[in-house]
Amino acid sequence: MSRRKIDKLQSMKPLFYENRPKEMYIQLKNQTEPKVNSKVLKAALIRRGSEAIRRMFKLKECEPYFNILYMKGYIGDEDHERLKIQKKLQELELTQLAMEAESFKKGWAQTFFPVCQETTMNEALRRRIKSIDDRKDQHSKQWSVTDI
Template identity: 70%
Template sequence: MSQESESVTSSVSVYIPILYVAVLLTTLVLFSIAHRRKKLDKLVSMRPIFAENYQKEMYLQLKNATEPKVNDKVLKAALIRRGAEAIRRMIKLKEIQQYVKVLYQKGSIGDDVYESFNLQSKLQELELNELAAEAESYKKGWAQTFFPVCQEVTINEALRRRLNSLDPIKETLKHQLVQT
């Protein structure tokens, strides 16, 4: 017996693989856009660790003021105040960095708080880089002396706050001594 073998041929259009790849790429692009939007919304909704940076806002307002031309000395002083605030914030972040890591490893704080802390650290580093560029724009090589000056201003402000916090204690001790 002889069997006849019939071959079945199917005609597949060239457009079907192209259509498949197009649908696949479109799906991946849409997923990527949705994922980025979700990630951006999450970053925007995070509560910042620090309050608003008024020194930065003041410096930017002075720098962008056009009607009464602001003196360069005033701009430099505002930049130093902005730098002092940035250094104060960086010091605070460095102080609590170890505690945040330990609390995160133990599970005492969530991913959102840990990510917020890391984001704030990155933002402060960018702020310091921006400050160095601003200092260099005023005078070449000023960034090397700019940060020590800002650090000194930060230390002086901290000492002033501590001394001012002692005044109420001093007054209560005076009243206690007078009453006895």
């Protein structure tokens, strides 16, 4: 790959913000004093996997819209290229996660991804319930009758 192309790829803004669960997992894994419990590492790996699956869902959800916008000329080549690069990065992340899961226990990757997917869905449901509760509180304040 040419130096110019590498510089261009590095200068592109990512589609997603930083991946905090991934950073946290790597920090915990590299921590030597005090030694991190394996259950904590597994939980951090599941959080990392959950974030990777959430991002993959978002990419799959948005891809048709990106393609339509690109075909109609509303977004440029750079944005379309960013989508393709992000998809490849997420596929690499999932591969790394499978290897990490296998390093904990042989065959864990088979059950690891369903657990991560369930975690992702539970978090999404939790966010929706919280937003409904927030809206309910907001509307009840707005429509409450004050003393006359």
